[in-house]
Amino acid sequence: MNEILNRREIAEGVHFSSITDNRYKKNLISVIFYTEMNENTVTDNVIVPELLSKCNAKIPTYKEFNNKMSRLYASVVNGSSSRQYDLQALRLSAFYLDDAYALSGEKMTEIMTDTLIDCLTDPVTDNGAFSAKFTELEKKTVIDNIAAAINDKRSYATDRAMQTICSGEPASVSAYGTEEKAREITPESAYKAYRRMIESMPCEIICVGSSDFSGVAEKFTEAFAKVGRHDIEATTIGLSAIKDTPKEVVERLSVNQSKLVLGFKSHCEDLPALVLLQKIYGGTTSAKLFKVVREKMSLCYYCSAGLNDLKGVMLVNSGVENENIEKTKTAVIDQLEEMKNGNFTDEDISFAEMNIKNAYMGVADSAFGVSSWYADRILKNDIVTPEQALSRYLGVSKERIIAAAKSVMLDSVYVLTGIEE
Amino acid sequence: MEKITNSRVKEEYLRIKHKSGATILLYPMKGYSTAYALFGTKYGSVDTTFKTDEDDDFVTVPEGIAHYLEHKLFENDECDAFDLYAKTGANANAYTSFDKTAYLFSCSQKFEENLRILLGFVQEPYFTDETVAKEQGIIGQEIRMYEDDPGWRVFFNCLQAMYEKNPVRIDIAGTIESIAKIDKDLLYRCYNTFYNLNNMVIAIAGNFDVDKTLEICDELLKPSEDHGLQVIVPDEPITVHEKRKVQKLSCAIPLFNIGWKFPAYSGKEQYRNFIVYNILMELCLGNTSDFYNRMYESGLLNDSFSVSVFCGRGYFSVIAEGESVDPDKVLSEMVKELSRLKADGLDEEEFITIRNKTYGELVAGLNNVESVANSMLSQEINGVGIYDGIEITANTTFEDVKAALDYMDIDNNSLSIIEPVD
Missing domain, CATH: 3.30.830.10 (Metalloenzyme, LuxS/M16 peptidase-like)
Known part of the structure; x- marks a missing residue:
């Protein structure tokens, strides 16, 4: 390519x-x-x-x-x-x-x-x-x-x-x-x-x-x-190892709002399915985390999931009241369970596809967008245009997304919260 | 329909005063894949006291209500606008500023469907006690998030120090206490007052079809009668309210805002002053100035420093912001430098450099679908056009900039500092 x-x-x-x-x-x-x-x-x-x-x-x-x-x-x-x-x-x-x-x-x-x-x-x-x-x-x-x-x-x-x-x-x-x-x-x-x-x-x-x-x-x-170039360094990027037991870390700082970060991991090789999972779970304003944790439970202003694909890490971020940390953490994990249990619709899949399509088709409108796209594709060792990449995300079955969801494990929980009085 | 052209950039757009009362601005951009559309109202956090011909008296509403209304407008009785946009894949959002509220989407497909969604939900408010109450938790957390943001707090503390009465001093989202007073009746009153199409603007840039867009506007925009909206802008003293305001938060290096207060302007006069003072401050304190380079080399400023004009309906100020171990010293050095330049004069060659830079940035801004649409909306709300800045900049003279410095009251400033917690 x-x-x-x-x-x-x-x-x-x-x-x-x-x-x-x-x-x-x-x-x-x-x-x-x-x-x-x-x-x-x-x-x-x-x-x-x-x-x-x-x-x-x-x-x-x-x-x-x-x-x-x-x-x-x-x-x-x-x-x-x-x-x-x-x-x-x-x-x-x-x-x-x-x-x-x-x-x-x-x-x-x-x-x-x-x-x-x-x-x-x-x-x-x-x-x-x-x-x-x-x-x-x-x-x-x-x-x-x-x-x-x-x-x-x-x-x-x-x-x-x-x-x-x-x-x-x-x-x-x-x-x-x-x-x-x-x-x-x-x-x-x-x-x-x-x-x-x-x-x-x-x-x-x-x-x-x-x-x-x-x-x-x-x-x-x-x-x-x-x-005079010489001895060019080798660079490698590897999937992150999944911990046997999730690790929990609490850091205290003088803050009003607590920050909750849940680190999930997957070694699933079906990347398109993993990307669609992330979109349906927490990547858009029609995703489960936005709809349930923010809109239905009113726990936070933001709650979303991002995927670091080459590391196999999915991060969920939210800002909540201290007393709602556990409740939010449970809700975030529950929504992933919903994904594992197949509780999402074909419409959800098509919404995720549309979201990816919209983003990919707009890449070429800015020089920075194009430059970042290809810099990342080079690191992925997979140089394709946004249109070529898009075709991989269309027509991913629900079964593939469920399988990807089942591969996702909770690895770490990080909490930044206020100083105890 | 008015075709607005500019010979310098050889581009044009359309401005339409629609029969519904709305103003429509259309800027098709060839070769682009995306379209960016905004539906905005001239209603922001500063519009707290108002009436229309239908009201007997002025009403003062709780702080943060314009922003609250923005959140709630996304919902109707069946679903919310995000559900509708999910079907098209558009990227949708909204924002509330001091002097406007805007609903927007960007898309690279299904533009007309998205436009229908936008024009539909903004014109169909649906508030119930239950849905209004539900938002308290969400916006409450948005407010709490900003309470921990030193960059946000240092700015609002500066506004509070400069302004005594103007509502620009209040936080756009309000406070936990003020939003607790918001109910559905107040939201409907604000909606019916400010979301009248005579007070609203539609701005679209990028890849779309003008004729089809106008057909959809004809079909969906509901004609509105101008109902004589009046907003009270409180009389504001010319001098700053407080000289110094300090707050402690989690941060490593003190953050500062230094604000110089000016009388408010409007329309083209405001835009002209906006450009002239931006050029002046860049010339005196910006990264090509002797002042900045001296302060950078002495370690009193780092590259987070910037200076710009902050203005809108009823307020105009110049704000310098940055990080420093000694903000008081930064202020005294700035005052000393501005006084020196006032006495000794400015450098004309440097003025031309800065003017060209400003010109280059304005022209380059027309390269971006999002910035064209946003700029059209902002300028229309301020009573000017998107090309006016290019013309004003091209015609700004050295004399204009010298006169602006002569006029500036260098001592009429407020210093806001966020210090690290102990």
Whole structure:
């Protein structure tokens, strides 16, 4: 299926893909490096995209760099780090107006490709390490980001729950690592992480936009040839082991509303059936969790299920009063039992199909949607278009969904609740 | 039917004053798979005291009722709107803001069926004592969720510090106590007052057929008489209500909002000021400014910092938000910097950069089905059009921005801080 993306290897472990679609006014070039999540290296890795995205040796100050991007019609170079299944994804991307709309005829794709490559391969360094000044600044950014995770209680609870659910696996490592590790970052340790990234981590370059991206692959090929790629790291993603007995964890914090996260697992190989199960159980506003736990029992504002398919983990999230934790947990488990017992209709299945169809058919309306879709399909080692993927979800029988439901086991329960008086 | 065009972006859309009283905005976008439709009313959390020609006196309703009504409108006597949308696969939702309530769907299939659902349920209220009571638990948990959100609290505390009487100071969802006072009769009164089609807008963008859409509107929109709606906006002092407001919550680094209070504007004047002050604040304090880079390098600000205009019916302010170990110091540095720029003058070249950036962002916004539909609704409710921003930005001069800084009362500010619990 490589022809969809025109995906090809342009340097050892570096793949280049592009999709041209005239509906967009802006182009998106994403460069993504992957490495296994590891608590010892995650934080040094996190600082790398921060350091690379804000300036480079040719434009060596933040102010100058921001000014240049503003002048180029609000172009953006963005650096980020995230957890994708068992992997850490380090991303540097450029998002900019296409050449066709540049008021002064600037060759936007050429300029932004050069800028992105300069950021990637020619950062501000000092004696074989990153600049001490910028490292200190971005170290503070990383520490602040780690600390600020607590501000969003729902995602904080999910992250903490994953530590229990996938205990001992790379996916349990917090996306940014710990504050303690961040304080140990030095210009040298960050630079070492950068060299490892640019030389040895598998890399995907994905371009989406109205540009034909001519010349872009050649520029990246030349840039990576100078880098000298070697010893490309192997990356694997594995299903999460199911615990013999569900583990329960309670964390206390000064909060008004308790957060409840239930981690279920399945090693079912019938993925389409598992996806439909998740939709009917808790993936839409006509799902059992929404209809029963929220609407009928009035226990919460949100209660939904999400599927991490490559890990075989289904997470149910809710925010409830402390005294309703047990009642909600029982209701969530009961609704899964309903699925196992086949208490859902053919209409429910067709609603789930329609929901998937609606989402998949809209993917192509945004460059970010297309880029994320194919980045994920590449990780799944299954490069298909949304239309091709959709065909797998149509016509899944009720029996297959029941079988998938029966494979789902409760693995862990995480509760974030208020401090006892 | 009015065709609204813009020569800069070479695009157009239709604005129709429908015989039912509703205003319909249609922006077909070639090449897109999805359509995004909104059915909105000019009714938000600030509309707490009102009457129509049919009422003898003004009524003041409990805080949070516009949002409560939004939740309840999804249900009718047989099922709820989500059940209907489930059959089409559309992604449906609704939201209530300070000055509007909107019901929406996005779909890549069965557009006309979805439009029928949207126009149907929004025009068919069905409230009973039982269904109203049931929502208390759900909205109660929504309120509790926001109580734990430091980003939300720091913003509302800032509004409460700036505004003494304007209902913009109250939380959109109300409080556990205020929503307990809501019953079906109050909901019907609010519905009948604000969900009159003369007060409503339909905005659709993306992949849909204009003729078929208008046929469905003709068939389903129930003609409404304009019933002379009046909403009281309390007189608000020009100066801020409180200078400083502090709350403690679970967070790691203190969060702050610094709000500068201005007199309220309306219509095109409001939009012009919105753009001029956004450019001015970006120029003085944004990420290309000396101020931001100095503060970032000193560690007093991190990249969560931003500054923007917050305005609507009866309120206009500029709010700077971020995280800092010392928000008081951030405020004093900002006041010092704004005063310096007022005395020494702004940089014209930097102004042009920021103006171009603003222009680029507005043009790029027309690239997205969802943002076009939302923007059409918001601008219509504020009495302007979706292209007005592009024209205002293109015509904003350095003199305009200098005059805005001269006019600004730098000391008329409130500081809201969320500190970590001990």
